Amino acid sequence: MKLTNKGRYAVMAMADLASNSNERPISLSEISIRQNISLAYLEQIFIKLKINNLVKSSRGANGGYTLFKPATEIKISNIINAVDEEVKTLNCKKHSKRGCNNKAVKCITHNLWDQLDQHINGFFEKVKLQDLTKQNQK
Amino acid sequence: MKLTNKGRYAVMAMADLASNSNERPISLSEISIRQNISLAYLEQIFIKLKINNLVKSSRGANGGYTLFKPATEIKISNIINAVDEEVKTLNCKKHSKRGCNNKAVKCITHNLWDQLDQHINGFFEKVKLQDLTKQNQK
DNA sequence: TTAATCCCTACTAAAAAGGTAGGATTTCTC
């Protein structure tokens, strides 16, 4: 399973966007400063967020990014998946009959990882971006 | 967060041990063949399992490993932790006041990762090695 | 026209993962 800075940064940046936007686009340099993430790295992350229809961009001076849809409709899982950080706990291909280690049968721990997978993804499905905005932080 | 082959192998090997032992010690070469894991790599894993009192060893011919305590009393979290695969989703030090990125305050996503952490670790705490033995596989 | 901004591609340094290699030590069995 993977969960690294890229995924964390993506969620941080989206939360920043959701917290600070009031219609106007937010530039990456703003986010870079507020969240202390390198601008060039942010750019790479936002390309993926854009491709996945989580944000839209406006170019040129005073440009920046805005959420593509309301923060109530964006799941954390959408963000994580967008930046290629799928939560993958299984070692084998999920929809194959074969197990890991090239065996013909699923291994003894397969069910465990499968359940964990559902457990984690269920969590990411439940939480919305809205839940992370300043307004909702206690 | 980390969850890689090492942790998976450790759980697999422990499940193998729990499934196949009838008092006599099980050698790593047996496990290596059954689970298709390199012997030398298994050795490294078992050193850690031993240090953490999850297995005990008997050296010499006919030696091998046995569970240190009943499979009903070994949690998956014990195994994962033993091989240094702690589930760590937070970027910052948990018990510090400082946030990630060296900020003085916890970041906007901190609570999310903290909850995820508890979610996953709760799962690993609930499941016992016994649940993975052949007898319990449907 | 200029500055701010997104867009795009390529490269790279450092760390982690996933082992391999080689030998030393212990203990059972013949």
Place this chain on the structure above:
DNA sequence: GAGAAATCCTACCTTTTTAGTAGGGATTAA
């Protein structure tokens, strides 16, 4: 006592992934 089977121990290595950096190009508001 010799050999074989096993654990123990340390060092090294290769590949992949992570986490960026660098350098420019295209677009647009003022």
